[in-house]
Amino acid sequence: MKNYLFIVGTIIFTTLGQIIMKYGMSSFGEAPTTFKEIVRFLLKVGTSIYFIAACAFALTAALCWALALSKFEISFAYPFMSISFVLIVLLSIVLFGESVSVVRWMGVAAICLGVFLVSRS
Numbered sequence: 001m002k003n004y005l006f007i008v009g010t011i012i013f014t015t016l017g018q019i020i021m022k023y024g025m026s027s028f029g030e031a032p033t034t035f036k037e038i039v040r041f042l043l044k045v046g047t048s049i050y051f052i053a054a055c056a057f058a059l060t061a062a063l064c065w066a067l068a069l070s071k072f073e074i075s076f077a078y079p080f081m082s083i084s085f086v087l088i089v090l091l092s093i094v095l096f097g098e099s100v101s102v103v104r105w106m107g108v109a110a111i112c113l114g115v116f117l118v119s120r121s
Contacts, residue, residue, distance in 0.1 A: 003068070003071040003072065006064050006065070006067040006068035006071060007064075007068045007072070007077055007080045009060070009061070009064035009068075010061050010064040010065045010068055010080075010081065011080065011081065011083050011084050011087070012061075013057045013058070013060045013061035013064060014057070014058070014061040014081070014084045015084045015087045015088060015091070016057045017053075017054045017055070017056075017057030017058045017061060018054070018084070018088055019088070019091055019095065020050050020053050020054045020057065021050065021051065021054035022092075022096065023050060023095070023096075024045075024048050024049075024050020024051055024053075024054065025045070025050075026096070027048075027050070028041065028044065028045060028048075076118065076121065079114060079115055079118040080115060080118070080119075082111045082114065082115060083111075083115055085108070085111055086108050086111055086112060089104065089108055
């Protein structure tokens with residue numbers, strides 16, 4: 001059972017990294033279009049605490065994933081990664097006020113069903 005914590009850690013750190021990245025990027029506005037402005041924009045983003053934190057969470061998720069793969073077959077473990085998609089949808093509603101269409105909810109339901117089926121194998 002404790003081996004599942006590596007999968008859970010991967011999901012949590014992946015989700016946190018994406019949410020922090022989105023929050024940080026929303027403070028920068030839209031990306032510019034000219035090369036010079038893009039370089040300046042990327043330098044500003046790359047030195048942002050949000051970007052650095054998101055990368056740290058991504059690295060932690062990758063390390064958890066490496067540990068998970070040492071314990072499970074990839075064909076079993078990988079579908080659980082899609083739980084992060086579900087969490088992102090839920091958190092995007094709560095934190096960013098995003099609206100989610102019925103079709104997107106159907107996709108979330110399909111993901112949940114798929115993860116359930118894989119967990120039973």
